[in-house]
Amino acid sequence: MQVSYSAESVLEPTLSRNDLRVLLVYPNTHDVAMANLGFQQVYSLLNKIEGVACDRFAMPLEWKPETQSLEREELRSMDMQMHPLEFDVIAFSISFEPDYLNTVLALKYFGIPLDREERDASFPMIAAGGSAVFINPEPLAECMDVLFVGEGEGMAERFFGLLRENEDRDQFFERAFSIPGIYLPQHYRPQIEKNLQVGISPLEGAPARVVRHWVVEEESLCTHSVLHDEDSTFKDMALMEVTRGCIWACRFCTAGFI
Numbered sequence: 001m002q003v004s005y006s007a008e009s010v011l012e013p014t015l016s017r018n019d020l021r022v023l024l025v026y027p028n029t030h031d032v033a034m035a036n037l038g039f040q041q042v043y044s045l046l047n048k049i050e051g052v053a054c055d056r057f058a059m060p061l062e063w064k065p066e067t068q069s070l071e072r073e074e075l076r077s078m079d080m081q082m083h084p085l086e087f088d089v090i091a092f093s094i095s096f097e098p099d100y101l102n103t104v105l106a107l108k109y110f111g112i113p114l115d116r117e118e119r120d121a122s123f124p125m126i127a128a129g130g131s132a133v134f135i136n137p138e139p140l141a142e143c144m145d146v147l148f149v150g151e152g153e154g155m156a157e158r159f160f161g162l163l164r165e166n167e168d169r170d171q172f173f174e175r176a177f178s179i180p181g182i183y184l185p186q187h188y189r190p191q192i193e194k195n196l197q198v199g200i201s202p203l204e205g206a207p208a209r210v211v212r213h214w215v216v217e218e219e220s221l222c223t224h225s226v227l228h229d230e231d232s233t234f235k236d237m238a239l240m241e242v243t244r245g246c247i248w249a250c251r252f253c254t255a256g257f258i
């Protein structure tokens with residue numbers, strides 16, 4: 001079968017003065033990040049939103065989780081060579097739960113307090129999405145400002161569009177509740193019984209339930225590689241998503257349920 005492949009979206013962000021600067025982080029090594037189609041899709045999606053300039057970051061190739069710190073040069077974003085603290089938003093793309101631990105390490109390397117309560121608006125807004133997050137966002141609820149529950153297409157455009165219109169972060173959060181899939185964990189309290197979390201209660205104004213965002217017309221997605229990188233695990237391949245999730249729904253596997 002011959003596949004026609006569009007290079008239309010091989011993107012390099014360009015930064016204008018008023019652009020919202022978003023750093024998309026894959027919390028694992030560069031070769032794994034560049035081989036992840038979800039990461040590429042979100043990078044492409046964000047750079048297509050008017051007024052948003054999205055750059056990327058992943059750990060160096062030789063990185064190991066026991067690494068204590070990264071050199072300043074190793075902390076530069078891939079396209080614009082900026083330090084993570086220079087961005088307005090740092091968004092983690094997390095496909096696999098073990099990367100939750102790497103997310104914590106990345107925040108440490110960036111010099112950003114892990115505990116949300118210790119951060120003020122001088123720090124970038126910290127967000128996370130991806131299939132691991134929408135299976136279970138709670139392990140990250142105490143350190144994230146925003147969790148994306150569901151698929152990015154349709155949700156990211158509304159979220160970043162609203163963020164551009166609202167410079168005051170608290171005011172923005174009050175309005176962001178209305179976007180399906182946006183979970184703002186600071187507006188909820190965990191219900192703990194016998195050291196186990198048995199639920200969460202919304203604080204005043206927050207919806208009782210965060211509605212997951214679905215893409216209704218899956219055929220419209222057309223997800224494929226937009227980046228080619230010599231260090232990618234799949235460097236000689238163009239990736240293409242033929243379906244999202246899986247129709248077979250084996251009980252032990254999340255692909256059939258997300």
Ligand code: SF4
Pocket residue numbers: 246247248249250253254255256
């Ligand atoms: S194991 Fe998962 S991906 Fe494989 S057929 Fe079953 S549901 Fe689909």
